[in-house]
Amino acid sequence: MEKKKVRIVHYLNQFFGQIGGEEKADVPPMAKEGAVGPGLALQQALGQEGEVVATVICGDTYFAEHLEEAKAEVVRLIAQYDPDVVVAGPAFNAGRYGTACGAVAQGVWETLKKPVVSGMYPENPGVELYGRYAYIIKTGNSAGAMRQAVGPMAQLAVKLGRGEAVGSPEEEGYIPRGIRKNVFCSERGSKRAVDMLVRKLRGEPFTTEYPMPVFDRVPPNPAVKDLARAKIALVTSGGIVPKGNPDKIESSSASKFGKYDIAGLADLTGETHQTAHGGYDPVYANEDPDRVLPVDVMRELEKEGVIGELHRFYYATVGNGTSVANARRYAQAIAAELKQDGVQAVILTST
Amino acid sequence: MVKEIERAGIPVVHVCTIVPISLTVGANRIVPAVAIPHPLGNPALAREEEKNLRRRLVMKALRALQTEVEEQTVFAN
Structure with missing residues (x-):
C-alpha cells in the first residue's frame, strides 16, 4: 500500500x-x-x-x-x-x-x-x-x-x-517527557518487583519501572551564632492553616502556599487551626496543630529568651503529590520574603 | 522547599518523619520526627508529657541550627 x-x-x-x-x-x-x-x-x-x-x-x-x-x-x-x-x-x-x-x-x-x-x-x-x-x-x-x-x-x-x-x-531514543503511560504487562506487578529485587540482590542489571527524579544539592549555610538574638520562622509542608482554610490550599497537588500571622498567638488549637493535608490522617493535627507546627513551644522559648524572636508569619503548603517544580517555586518566594524580613533561620516541618 | 530556603542563604533544619526523603531532596540539617500524622507530638502521651517531647524535638532542631555541618547530617540524638 x-x-x-x-x-x-x-x-x-x-x-x-x-x-x-x-x-x-x-x-x-x-x-x-x-x-x-x-x-x-x-x-x-x-x-x-x-x-x-x-x-x-x-x-x-x-x-x-x-x-x-x-x-x-x-x-x-x-x-x-x-x-x-x-x-x-x-x-x-x-x-x-x-x-x-x-x-x-x-x-x-x-x-x-x-x-x-x-x-x-x-x-x-x-x-x-x-x-x-x-x-x-x-x-x-x-x-x-x-x-x-x-x-x-x-x-x-x-x-x-x-x-x-x-x-x-x-x-x-527521546528524552523522557515525564509523562506516565499505562501499559499492559504479561506479568503482574508483584512478580515484576520481586524479579527486579532478585536481580538486584544478585548484582545483575535491571531496569526500574519508575525512575526517581535526580535532585541537586545545596551546600549547608553556616550555623546560627547567637540563637538568643535570632529571628526564627516556622515553615511546614504539613498543611497547617487557619481554621476554615481561608486560602483553600488543596489537599493534594497544592497550587499555592499560605502566609499566616501568628503575632500574639501562644498556642495553636483545634479551634484556631487545622490541617489541609490530604495525605495523612488529619485527626491528630486537627486536635492539636502544634503537633505539626510547634508554635506553643516556640512561643515559650521566645519568652524564656532561648530564641530571639518567633517570626510573626508562618508559611504553609501541602506537600502531597506537589510537583518538585511547584515546591521549588513556593519555597523561592517564601525564602525571598523571609530574607527581606530579616529571618535568620527556619524550622521546616514535614509530615 | 528546604533546599530552596537553604539556597537563599538561610540555614534551615528539616524536622521530618521520613528521613530518607529528606536526604533525597537534599536537606542538610535533619531532625527525625515522631510519626507522619504527628511529627512533633504523640497523642498516646499525657498532654504535659507530649509538650515536653515537642520541646525536646524543637531544642534538638535549634541545636542543629547552631551546629556547623559540612554535609547532610541527621541529628538523631
Whole structure:
C-alpha cells in the first residue's frame, strides 16, 4: 500500500541554515524551499517516507532577544507550508539554539497543533524549559553527533506525522517527557518487583519501572551564632492553616502556599487551626496543630529568651503529590520574603 | 522547599518523619520526627508529657541550627 509522504518543515539556526556564523546570529526569521544543511541528511534518512518541504531559519541571538516576536514569525512561516510534523535542530548542547528550538516547538504545538521532533544533549536548557512540547531525541553534545541524531529524529518524525503510536523513550531514543503511560504487562506487578529485587540482590542489571527524579544539592549555610538574638520562622509542608482554610490550599497537588500571622498567638488549637493535608490522617493535627507546627513551644522559648524572636508569619503548603517544580517555586518566594524580613533561620516541618 | 530556603542563604533544619526523603531532596540539617500524622507530638502521651517531647524535638532542631555541618547530617540524638 502506498503511504502518503509526510510533509516536514525543518527549523535551523543561522549556522546550520548556512547563513553564517556568530556574526550572522542576529538575522530575523526567513524561509527557504526544500532542505538545507542537516536537512539533506534528514531527507536522506527519511527516504520515501517523508519530504522536507521547507526550511525556516533564524539567528540564535535574534531569537533570544526577540523571543515572542521570533517565535510568532517562525510559526507563521512554518504554517505556510502546512506540515504534518516539524523538525527543529538538532541543537546538541547549544543553549540559545536549543532554547529557540524549544520555543518553536511550543509555538507549533500550541498554535498549529502539530507535533515537533527535536534533538538535544540532555543538559541543554531547552530540554528543561520546553521538553514537554517536543519529542527531543537524545544527542551527543556537539555537531559531531549529527549522523547518530538524524536517523532517530527522522524515524520519529514519520511516526508522528502519520499519527502512529510512539514507543517508550528507550525504544525511540527521546528524552523522557515525564509523562506516565499505562501499559499492559504479561506479568503482574508483584512478580515484576520481586524479579527486579532478585536481580538486584544478585548484582545483575535491571531496569526500574519508575525512575526517581535526580535532585541537586545545596551546600549547608553556616550555623546560627547567637540563637538568643535570632529571628526564627516556622515553615511546614504539613498543611497547617487557619481554621476554615481561608486560602483553600488543596489537599493534594497544592497550587499555592499560605502566609499566616501568628503575632500574639501562644498556642495553636483545634479551634484556631487545622490541617489541609490530604495525605495523612488529619485527626491528630486537627486536635492539636502544634503537633505539626510547634508554635506553643516556640512561643515559650521566645519568652524564656532561648530564641530571639518567633517570626510573626508562618508559611504553609501541602506537600502531597506537589510537583518538585511547584515546591521549588513556593519555597523561592517564601525564602525571598523571609530574607527581606530579616529571618535568620527556619524550622521546616514535614509530615 | 528546604533546599530552596537553604539556597537563599538561610540555614534551615528539616524536622521530618521520613528521613530518607529528606536526604533525597537534599536537606542538610535533619531532625527525625515522631510519626507522619504527628511529627512533633504523640497523642498516646499525657498532654504535659507530649509538650515536653515537642520541646525536646524543637531544642534538638535549634541545636542543629547552631551546629556547623559540612554535609547532610541527621541529628538523631
